[in-house]
Amino acid sequence: MKNKSLTFKIFLSTFSVGVLVYFLCALVFITNMYGYFEKKIFEELKTESTLLEGYNLSENSEDLSVLSELKTQNRITLIHTDGTVYFDNTVDASGMENHALRSEFLKAKEDGMSTSSRYSSTMLEKTLYFAKLLENGDVLRISCDQHTVGVLVLGMSQILLIMLVIAMIISGVTASILSKKIIEPLNKINLENPESSDVYEELKPFTKRIAEENFEKSQREELRQQFTANVSHELKTPLTSISGFAEILKQGGTDEKTTKDFADTIYEESQRMIALVNDIIKLSKLDEKSISLEKEPLSLREITREAIEVITPIAEKKNVSLNLSGDSGLINGVRPVIYEMVYNLIDNAVKYNNEKGIVSIRIETITETHNVILTVQDNGIGIPEREKERIFERFYRIDKSRSRELGGTGLGLSIVKHAAKYHNASVLVESKEGDGSTFKVIFIL
């Protein structure tokens, strides 16, 4: 059974601890008291035996009739040295069996006196014996019956039950007070700023976690706002120019060449907007981790070759040569996402290259680990050390005007980073300003 009430849990533990302690105490107390009383009884029996020795204790003595009249709670037995019982103040002695083998008799004969105890067959009673060797060789035995510990406990069962009820009430009250006290500061925690709240030391990790989550949440919120602002800005620029050129065309009167130039610009700018929107869609798809894109075995080399084919005409315009080497690079991935990643890296290597530059693309499979490494190296303009981290941010461009001229929106490397993360791959950059850059994507199997 799953009980989620704190009060009940505290009740259960205080109650069980209480009951356990109570029973332990009771047990120790009862056994101690019992032992003490037993000792007292033996002492009493011994005293009585000394008193009885004032009588003439022997077979056929006249004093025996006095003994049988004696007002005592205890049983007095006189045993002949051979074990036959010749007097008993409670039953007819002649009917009693021989006591020669009784331990108290034997021990008294040996040591002068002895004590012993025996349980009754029902275990409800215990008989304590004190035996003493008389001068004439007979043995005087005095005994009394006592309740056993079990009977005592049973007799106390009413008190025990009352104590249990009291324990239950105390535990219940304690539990309800305690749980209220424990919960009170919890309810007072300021969730906006949990670390300012005065809470238990044990709760510090909890408030710290909330604070961290709050911080992450506000950061995510800030990023989202930034992203929205960036998107609006990026869309506004081409839209403004489209609207401007369209306005002029609308008024009419432009010659045929100008009209065509304007139409070209409008077309280019709208293409740019489409590309931007497409990039945003790709990014948000990669962001939504809930949508799981189907992964399949892919040859990284084959995909790279496709990308190279598309980029070659652009590269040729700049006299940049592209060369591909290495093995087939088998990975498990989402084809369009991998394509986008490879395309962006090669596209950058061409875009940020100089006239007659060289782009080398290499695919390697590490034999032991089967990890696959994609290297895209160029000898272009390079990346300053301080920009290396930032280039992966959305919309981040080192040289805004140059990148824009080249039709870039600054989303390419952001897509690369997300695509790599999606495939459990890491991206590394090595670059020296003016010497070129090397991007490595390591697919960890």
Ligand SMILES: Nc1ncnc2c1ncn2[C@@H]1O[C@H](COP(=O)(O)OP(=O)(O)OP(=O)(O)O)[C@@H](O)[C@H]1O
């Ligand atoms: N190979 C490279 N050599 C030098 N600079 C680079 C290289 N690759 C990226 N960069 C720098 O990093 C910036 C961000 O690159 P990213 O690919 O994200 O955007 P982009 O190329 O400007 O636009 P997009 O890829 O969206 O068309 C670029 O603007 C450029 O300044």
Ligand SMILES: [Mg+2]
């Ligand atoms: Mg790019």
